[in-house]
Amino acid sequence: MTSPATAISTPVTSPVVPVHHNNNSIPALKICLLGYRSAPYSGGQGIYLKYLSKALLEAGHEVDVISGQPYPELDPGVRLIKMPGMNLYETGLGSLRWGHLRSWTNIVEWTGKLTGAFSEPYCFGRRVYKYLRHHGRRYDIVHDNQCLSYGILALQKAGIPLVTTVHHPISSDLSIALAAAKDSTERMLIRRWHSFIDMQREVAAKLHHIVTVSERSRQDIAAAFDIQPSAIHLVHCGIDTDVFRPIPEIVKKPYRIMATVSADQPLKGLKYLLEAMAELLPHYPELTLLLVGKPKADGESQRLINELGIGGHIQCVSGISTEQLVHYYNEAEVVVVPSVYEGFGLPAGEAMACGTAVVSSEGGALPEVVGDAAERVPIKDSKAIAAAVADLLNDAPKRQAFEAAGRRRIENNFSWQRAAQEMAVLYTKVIDSENR
Structure with missing residues (x-):
């Protein structure tokens, strides 16, 4: 079995499928979407990547997704570039092998889990920066899905056109979790797990292009990260109404x-x-x-x-x-x-x-x-x-x-087609601003 340390330098990809013809006024773009964990059952971020990538593909763009485990479910035309980490929340601390110690990123991820921290966003950022430092120029735009790590900021500093989606500030999760904690020990563990928020706050303040999914999130992100609301773009999520639909032959179960x-x-x-x-x-x-x-x-x-x-x-x-x-x-x-x-x-x-x-x-x-x-x-x-x-x-x-x-x-x-169109308009504006 290939260790994560080895796999990082040689990402596994699915076959490239030709993109659809673009019939709108926006030129076809080469887009790279990023997600540190992206399976739909892992939460809304995985669903966002799944349907946004599909809608962008259908609009005529070429779309790659770089993701850590658990991996996303994607349209056959979207290329998945696997960026495996240690995946310790599934494999456990006992999965550490000597080969992992050749990678500083693996060591950080393992010791973070050992001490109760959530190191996946930081470590994914390091891995994806290493990869895109060599391969990023093939893309017109890179779109980060709430990793908000130092590695993502380094991509921006390297001159790669970058957009970051922030679904909501994780500080909201922290406040609610602390309020529900039973004692001081539990509050300490909650603060430790959420320690990555400090990194996200620092990174968000330096990013040039942030997009979010609701007006409420825009206001909350602005307050949490000390950013002007007008500097945050709004593109609502969509719902795939061809997939999520009434099925008349299914009978409602009473109660x-x-x-x-x-x-x-x-x-x-x-x-x-x-x-x-x-x-x-x-x-x-x-x-x-x-x-x-x-x-x-x-x-x-x-x-x-x-x-x-x-x-x-x-x-x-x-x-x-x-x-x-x-x-x-x-x-x-x-x-x-x-x-x-x-x-x-x-x-x-x-x-x-x-x-x-x-x-x-x-x-x-x-x-x-x-x-x-x-x-x-x-x-x-x-x-x-x-x-x-x-x-x-x-x-x-x-x-x-x-x-x-x-x-x-x-x-x-709420349509993913509209979301993809609005996102493509934003992409072109970001690309133009970076090329001036």
């Missing part, structure tokens, strides 16, 4: 609710949904919750499930295909998005595109996504979630009105 959350992240608000579930069950004993995301056996979410005695009404799935996810959205009567904060809120948009009624918190940018086409509730309010779910379960005409309104809203307002 099935669904949530797509990272089970043990306080940011995602699962605690409040579980409490709402416990409040609803005495009135709706047939109620079931399909949870996309598996709680850790010793984590807070599982502890709360056990404490509330609701485990028999919860089914957890993880690592599922997009097709299976769409099937689940179509089966649910109600999808709940209980997040305390979202930079955009893809699960809400996906559920609405599938024609399923949504109960959404007002965390972060979620009101921008759902508008008046979903039941909206305050953040951290389990009673409000329970009341909203009960309202939709009891009122079929209202639920069906939200199903139709949600689909219309996503079709009319």
